[in-house]
Amino acid sequence: MSIACLFSGLYCEADEIASIVLDRTGARSVSDREVVARAASLSGMDEDRIAKAFFAGTSIFNRFSHEKERSVSWLRLAAAEILAEGGPMVMHGFSAQLPPESVSHVLRTCIIAGLQHRVDVAEKAGVTQAEAKRHIHKGDEDRAEWTEEIRGSKDPWDTSLYDLVIPVDKTGVADAAEQILTQLANPAVKPTASSERAVQDFLLAARVETFLGSNGHHVEVHAKNQAVTIIIHKNVLMLERLERELKELAEKVEGVKSVETKVGPDFHKSDIYRKVDFEVPSKVLLVDDEREFVQTLSERLLLRDMGSAVAYDGESALDIVSNDDPEVIVLDLKMPGIDGIEVLRRIKENRPEVQVIILTGHGSEEDRDVCMKLGAFAYLHKPVDIETLSETIKKANEAR
Template identity: 55%
Template sequence: MSVISIFSAAYCSADQVVGEVVDHLGCRLLDDDSLCQDAARLAGVSADKIQRAFHAKTSVFNKFTHEKERAVAWLKLALAQAMQDDGLLISGFASLLAPRTVTHALRVCLVADTEYRLGEAAKSGVSEKEALRRLREADEDAAAWAEVACGFKDPWDSALYDVVLPMDKKPIAEAGSIIVRSAAREALAVTEASRAAAADFLLAARVEAVLVGEGHTVGVEARNGNITLSINKNVLMLGRLKEELARIAKSVPGVEDVETKVGKDFYQADIYRRADFTLPGKVLLVDDEREFVETLSERLLMRDMGSAVVYDGESALEMIEADEPEVMILDLKMPGIDGIEVLRRVKQTNPAIEVIILTGHGSEADREQCMELGAFAYLQKPVDIDKLSETLKAANEKIHAARKD
């Protein structure tokens, strides 16, 4: 039996159509939630972290942490492992990760006009305004994901699919029947070549997961044990990078040979940067002295430490909720919500965040209060950048040690 992948616009009766196909064929269902759980087990992280890869909004820290790229790599690996078996139905965003080289996979897209989708949304009891907001957000996520997963900016591009079903014109049962009949076509039969392509997908996914775990984000293709790595950002020491990538890739069982090349985007202005996950990469700087804090951010970046900047306590609390920094460098005297109140709230709601107080106006009483509230360290301005860097590294080590426990 062939593999079936179904990608759907929001509110296009996808669950019902998938149910029809599963009931008729008895195939194993792999939806986004299940795949995220599988990927999380492989990666040793929470499923929530993997799930965030499907959203259009990317964390401000991602250029330092590569969390999205790592999540996508683990999703590919989990999917590649699942695709070694036949009789699989992949439903959701993850369906776009299935490579077209696996010719026994049927690719289906469910779409509908806005009126139909609003009607489906209304069945859940939401207002038309809320339904429109949900559709817009879902379509933004779908477009961003299609570009990440397969390089297409339009997730509804017919070139991505073998079958496109307009659900505003097809009853659910008929849509299910069309998919079942299409999956039985001779062209989708499992062959020796298509099984080899699935094995290539698995090997490429394994190599990509190892590379991204070492901080490298490159294109990976596999064919009969031969790996091709594509570098898609400009790099100053290309020869050294090629050697390092080849060394890492060759360590993966099943890899026989490695070729590295520059990709189509190599000559753009963006510069290749290997992520060093041993250094702090999610540091939030909170200070109303704009020139000081922006300069501090640049100096940390020169030491390969990634940071984001906000200028008041309220913005800091909002960013904590949206982007989950790991370490915060916090001034005390700020307009609005002051640093002590920010520290108190952070330790109440996100106790795992380590907070380093950096102030030029604090007293001994302030220091004692901050340490009692759970601050990691209390430093005075002006601070030696090396001392601050060492304090940041110590806070980062504490966080990662706690995760291992």
């Protein structure tokens, strides 16, 4: 049987439709949760961090860590492994966008409805109209960014992306399910030798992509009949050396017979290719109200391949900690508003795993004792030698 991939907006009754299709076909249900769990198992990354790839926006540290790109790569590998296991299945949710167009026995279905219908469905579930509209707006934003990431289209409801588009507010749930069942029986979406090979190509490309990602590289990877093509989208000064390194790594992946590298259409833009060094901290938050000092410090850490973001007051720092994932924080004590000791106290109460280094020009021995009792990793005085600070940050990251 073909594979049904159901992608939908919030409150479009997609779960009800999927349930009918599953009951009628006896197919395997593949949810986002299953794909995320497998991706986490394959990668060793935390499930919550991988699941963030589905949602709009990226970490302020992402340009250094490439965590979102790595998460997407592992999600691709998880989906590819599931497809390669064969058998009838219904893949529903964000994961429904992952199978490539070359796999022709996938029925790509979009389930959508007008805003009022979606609000009505939400209200029946006990959600207020105002809350429903907020959820729908955010959900559509998430789906737009995800679809652009995976399919290259900024419009998640672009009809050219799907074999079947169902306006459930006009068809109803039962008829929507019938339409899917009818199309699943269409010979055009039946498995063929060619489409089964495409699944194996998808699997091999995903294996190569995750292997390269684990070695610090973020590139686009395709495969056809065990021939791998690597596309470099960001400018790099020593292109030949990068191509050689990518080829040598890709050739180590089992099943790869040949490797070709290309530059993508955006290669000559100003965005610079940056390899991730997993031995060096990439999520350092610098908190200091002396703007020139902290910006210069950030630049000096970048020269040592450490990725950092900057906050100029305690309140901003706490907002970043609550919404993002800094690994190490370098924190000043004397700041307007919430001072460093209170910031440290709140961080250690809510995110004890985050390591905090105090860097101050005005602290006393009493301040030092208070900070160390609250759980600070180290207490340093300005001016600090950059090598001393760098080594302290590395040790704090290792401790974390």
